Amino acid sequence: MNQLLGDRYRVVKMLSSDIFGETYVAEDVQLPDRPKCAIKQLKLPSTNPKSLKLLRGVLRKKAESLKSLPVNPQIPHIIEYFEQGDSFYLVEELVKGRPFSEELIPGNPLSEDRTVSLLKEVLDILAIIHNAGLIHRGIKPANILRRHSDGCLVLLGFGLFKEVSDRAMRSQGQSPRETFNGTGLYIPPEQYSEQAQFNSDIYALGAIGIQALTGYTATELSTLLSMQGHQAENGGWERGCSVSPACAKILNKMVCSNTQQRYQLVREVLEDLQRLERGKPLAVPSNKIVPIPRSPASGLVQQKRKRTKPKTEAKAVRSLSWKHWGLVGLAVVGGLGVLWYGKLPQRGLSQYFFKQGTSQEEGGNVKQALKSYQRALQFHGNDARSYYRIGLLQQEEGNGVEALESLTRAVQLGSRSPQVYYQRGNLRFNLGDRAGAIADYNEALDKQPNYAEVYVNRGSVYGDLGDDRRAIADYTKALEINENLPAAYLNRCLSRSNVGDHPGAIADCTRAIDLRPTHTFAYENRGLARLRLEDYQGAIADFNTAIQLDPQDPNPYYNRGLVRQSLGDRAGAIADYTTALEISSQYVLAYYDRGIAYLQEGKRERAIADFKQTATLCLELGRLGCYEDAQYQLRQLGIESNTDTSESTN
Known part of the structure; x- marks a missing residue:
């Protein structure tokens, strides 16, 4: 207990322990008041050195992502790792505080109102986590803490260690712990195969x-559902339980084993x-959707913004009748007038620098325009237009995180412009926050229902999530608004091909080519659809x-290699x-498939070199699946791969 962890943390007591590590309360001896903190330890398994290196890389990346979470009193702050x-x-x-598991007393079910309150409070916390592009992966009663100081719920136990420890167990031929102690109740099917999604937390x-409404323990509820021969989503658990049909319907949709029929976003559950609380009918459930893998060729609508001077809204001024004001009213009006005219110079200077910024922006002088808009904010700090x-x-300059902060500030200051939400949605998608992107696109469409580009980009997010049918619906809506x-x-070409409509896909890509004959991606995607139809030529x-259109794009070379390999032209494929690989030396799939081609050609040493490079x-990149394929x-x-020293033979 006297040992210092990280040369600064002295362990005070142990909170919990299992075969993979321990959790401690410790004090920071480097700070004057020696504040206490929680430290979670994961014992790294003694396994293949290369797999161990991968696990360490995964842990560091996930710890960094947790440190980057927005500061929130209901999410413990990560100090370091x-x-x-x-x-x-x-x-x-x-x-x-005390864990929520202590409030789940066996045989004493909670009321529907109390359960709904719990769901809403945790969903609000999850919204923050998901908007940051993170999945919790460890939602269970023991990880929901009711804080002593104010009674608020705090969400603990991100699945950082659980995910890695489960992966280590599988590598040692064992099953995850939850399958034996009842807490498997909280784990959706896709999470067992390491395919967690945002709605895995919803499950x-x-x-x-x-569990709260039935009063069962996790083990009892798991056993009950197993004896009934179906999942919780099919109902049955609510018999003998004091719950309204509408509330049961919400919970059944939350725990649907089919990820596409489950709620997709926290916002949908909250709505x-x-x-339910207002007594209104629930939203109509979505149709069954089959997820299909998506090619990286698709993406957002990339439009060049016209550098035009933003329009300012005219301000309506109400005239006041002197008949309705006494002397007190006159004094108040006079005082307000002094304050108003006192602000005029500040607002005037802000408007001057804003106009200067737009002129500089139109002239292509981005750096000077940025300085002018920042000067405008010095005189009027709540100007949403300047932040926008x-x-x-900042987005044009490649500063995505800073741009996101500026656009968010514009929203916080009350901007109602659909363009603000549209641009922020694009940024969030590019930064990997798909749930946040969809939320912003929805806001933009609420404000401007015929915004075709928003439908296109929201469709791209759905496609990226594997929800190609919903993506197709958005692309189709966009084309109803603007057929060109x-x-x-x-x-839509790519999504149609992904759901098996290859003729429709080819027709769409052909139409895209008609509109833009030099559209490289259109030829690539049509080529992929033709490949799926076995139209190799x-x-x-x-x-x-x-x-021919873009000789420096590695993708068509790789895809043409796949076709040639399918035709038996292994030399052409290689x-x-x-x-x-000459264009992009980090093209992992090209190394792997070239290794396969070399192997088919009987060139064993070259195949080995490519598989080693793939593993490296x-x-x-922290991609365990392709690493294991290469191994x-x-x-x-x-x-036995020596990924630290191997090189590929081109």
């Missing part, structure tokens, strides 16, 4: 809601809970055209993969 010996440590704010919270223009320019949008045809023709890159090929060849 470090490695010591054979363990990884995460240091976080210590919150005093876990829904299971807690059902239905609000309807600053955000757009190449991006809508291009992305048509696919090669499209990839050839894409190469040449295409090699060209793709996958480790660097499998090497094991088949009787080789």
